[in-house]
Amino acid sequence: MTDGSSDRPVLSVEGLSTAYFTDKETVHAISDIDLSVRRGETLGIVGESGSGKSVTARSLTGMVKSPGRLLDGQIKYRHPETVTALAERYPDRVETPSAHTESDAFVFDGPTDRYVDLAAAPETALRSVRGDDIAMVFQDPLASLNPVYTVGNQIKELLKIHRDFGDSAATERAVDLLDSVGIPDPARRLREYPHQFSGGMQQRALIAMALACDPEVLVCDEPTTALDVTIQAQILELLDDLQAERDLALLFITHDMGVIAEIADRVSVMYAGEVVEHAPVEALFETPAHPYSRGLLASIPSQNPDTEHLPTIDGDVPTPTSEPTQCRFAPRCPDAFDACRDVHPRHVDVGEDRTASCLLYPEDQPRERALRTHSKTTTEENR
Ligand SMILES: Nc1ncnc2c1ncn2[C@@H]1O[C@H](COP(=O)(O)OP(=O)(O)OP(=O)(O)O)[C@@H](O)[C@H]1O
Ligand code: NI
Numbered sequence: 001m002t003d004g005s006s007d008r009p010v011l012s013v014e015g016l017s018t019a020y021f022t023d024k025e026t027v028h029a030i031s032d033i034d035l036s037v038r039r040g041e042t043l044g045i046v047g048e049s050g051s052g053k054s055v056t057a058r059s060l061t062g063m064v065k066s067p068g069r070l071l072d073g074q075i076k077y078r079h080p081e082t083v084t085a086l087a088e089r090y091p092d093r094v095e096t097p098s099a100h101t102e103s104d105a106f107v108f109d110g111p112t113d114r115y116v117d118l119a120a121a122p123e124t125a126l127r128s129v130r131g132d133d134i135a136m137v138f139q140d141p142l143a144s145l146n147p148v149y150t151v152g153n154q155i156k157e158l159l160k161i162h163r164d165f166g167d168s169a170a171t172e173r174a175v176d177l178l179d180s181v182g183i184p185d186p187a188r189r190l191r192e193y194p195h196q197f198s199g200g201m202q203q204r205a206l207i208a209m210a211l212a213c214d215p216e217v218l219v220c221d222e223p224t225t226a227l228d229v230t231i232q233a234q235i236l237e238l239l240d241d242l243q244a245e246r247d248l249a250l251l252f253i254t255h256d257m258g259v260i261a262e263i264a265d266r267v268s269v270m271y272a273g274e275v276v277e278h279a280p281v282e283a284l285f286e287t288p289a290h291p292y293s294r295g296l297l298a299s300i301p302s303q304n305p306d307t308e309h310l311p312t313i314d315g316d317v318p319t320p321t322s323e324p325t326q327c328r329f330a331p332r333c334p335d336a337f338d339a340c341r342d343v344h345p346r347h348v349d350v351g352e353d354r355t356a357s358c359l360l361y362p363e364d365q366p367r368e369r370a371l372r373t374h375s376k377t378t379t380e381e382n383r
Contacts, residue, residue, distance in 0.1 A: 008078055008113065009036035010249045011060075011217050016073030016119065024284055028320045029055040029068070030273045034347075035251075037217065039264075042243065042250040044264030044281065046257060046296065050317040052273040053253045055205075057221045060251075061118065061134050062126035075118035076108075080217050082133055083107060086125055098241045132162055135210035139222040141202035145194040151205050152190030158212045161239045177208040200231035204238065204239070218243075219251045224259065236262050257300045261285060266353075269293045272328040275319045278347070279354035289356040291318065291335045327359065335360060345374050 013035040014020055020027040030052040037043040040318045045053050058064050060075060087094045087107045095105035106120035118126060138144055146154055155177060156170040165173060171190070178186035181204040203223060210218060220239065224232040240263065243250050252263050260267055260281065267284050269277040269292065277290040295313035315332040327333070330340035340359055347355040348362050362370050 009038045010078050011251075012036040012078075013056075013060070014074045014076070016056070016059060016075065017071040018055050018064055018068060019071055020068040022067055022242055025321045026276055028273055028323055030059065031320065031324055033073070033270075033273075033275055034278075035268055035275070037249040037251055039216070039249050040238075040266045041246045042252055042263055044260040044267040045251065045253045045270060046260050046267060047270035048255055048296075048313075048317050050272075050319065051270040053255075053270055055219055057136065057219050057251070057253055057275075059119075060219060061130040061136070062121070062123060063130070063136075070119055073119050076113075076115040077118050077129065077133065077217075078113070078115045079133055080114060082129065083109060083116055086116055086121075086128075090122075090125065108150065131210075131215070132213045133156070134217040134219060135215035137203070137206050137210050137212070137218065137220045137223045139225050141199065141206045141226075142194060144206055147194055150191050150193055151197065152192075155190075155205075155209055155212055158209060162213045166227060167258070173212075174208075174375065178205070178211055180211070180242070181205070181208045182234075183269045185210070190216065198231075199227055200235065203227065203231075207235075207238065207242070211246070214246070215248070217249045217251065219253070221253045222255070223252075225254070225256075232259075233262075239263065257296050261300075269296065272317050272324075274324060274357065275347075276329065276352075276355040277354070279351070279356075283351060283354055287351075289350040289354065289361065290329075290358050291333045291360075292329050293356075295332075295334075304374065327357075339371055343371060343374050348373060 013033060016030060016033040017028065018030045020029055033056060035043065045056065047053055057062070059070055064070060087109055087265060090107060094107040094109055096109045106117045108115050108117065118129065152171070152174050155174040159165040159170040159173055174190055175186045178189060183189050183204050190285050192196060197205060224235050227235065234257065239250065242248065254260060264281045266274045266278065266280050269290060271292050277293045279289070284293060285297065288297050291295040299312050313332055318328060320328065324344050326342055327345050330336040333340065343359060345357040345359050347357045348360050350356045359371060359374055362373060
């Protein structure tokens with residue numbers, strides 16, 4: 001490829017913020033999130049309950065429901081066919097180097113980068129991206145499957161609507177899909193209802209549905225949390241195989257560091273609506289940079305074989321009701337110092353391909369100087 005898009009991440013999220021406006025308060029569920037995932041890569045998103053993982057997943061394809069709303073940020077989806085198709089469908093909303101349109105452009109067709117900004121896309125465009133380009137698998141399979149239709153009919157329906165398949169072609173493809181996710185005797189299971197499937201088989205069926213339209217990106221939000229460990233391990237292995245076969249970009253959300261170790265290539269650690277560390281998985285486990293990451297790791301049984309009681313991080317994730325002006329982890333942080341309560345940390349490089357947002361860094365600088373790095377306003381920085 002000559003347009004340079006091929007070596008960029010298929011999905012990159014920049015400065016994404018989503019808030020819920022309730023009668024009582026505004027919940028800044030995610031603030032200024034950056035993420036990226038490449039084809040064939042698994043990005044793990046980890047954090048305790050309430051850290052904003054699911055809101056991040058929902059924000060990606062316009063699934064945030066009122067009273068929630070995206071406030072800011074870009075979601076750059078780079079898939080040449082989609083860029084071309086949406087540019088044709090929304091000619092007034094395309095920005096090219098020769099034709100600068102109004103500010104409501106969401107298709108960017110430049111010489112060095114071609115993408116669709118899903119944060120600015122209209123719902124009609126998002127609807128065609130959702131499921132087709134970016135598919136999701138959620139924790140509770142029964143909530144995502146319709147109890148009154150057979151599993152086969154649900155898969156076939158997708159293929160008929162999104163792919164214009166006829167009935168027999170859809171049946172054939174549905175059998176292949178169930179087979180590819182390791183469901184034995186697929187032609188027979190196709191005629192069964194979701195409740196006739198075990199939990200693990202339901203989750204496999206959901207993965208088959210997610211893959212029906214050949215997505216580029218698969219987002220899995222705690223897909224194995226409800227399953228027992230043996231079945232969980234089988235599903236993780238399945239996802240790993242499917243990803244390799246299809247060169248999928250996989251975004252895998254979990255609160256479980258053990259699962260992250262199994263499946264992720266790179267990891268983004270979330271806390272109270274922010275990403276606090278980005279790192280390759282080996283580096284994160286060997287030398288976690290952010291004190292929160294250290295705390296999460298210390299609570300994995302396999303990392304502490306000798307301890308009878310696993311250390312946990314005291315306290316809970318706060319519900320963020322304002323934009324961050326300080327370190328949100330400071331109240332629970334064993335390494336916190338005075339400035340942590342006044343200065344909002346920015347992401348700084350802490351190694352190859354890794355950053356952390358913590359006032360302890362840059363580590364090689366005297367603290368005063370390090371603090372000045374964090375105090376800089378966004379406009380001073382060359383964004
Ligand atoms: N519909 C909503 N209305 C108000 N606040 C919401 C809503 N949905 C999510 N939130 C808030 O957004 C924040 C992030 O929630 P989110 O569900 O993304 O967390 P999570 O990391 O997925 O947690 P879990 O591991 O429990 O699934 C929480 O403070 C939550 O209370
Ligand atoms: Ni969640």
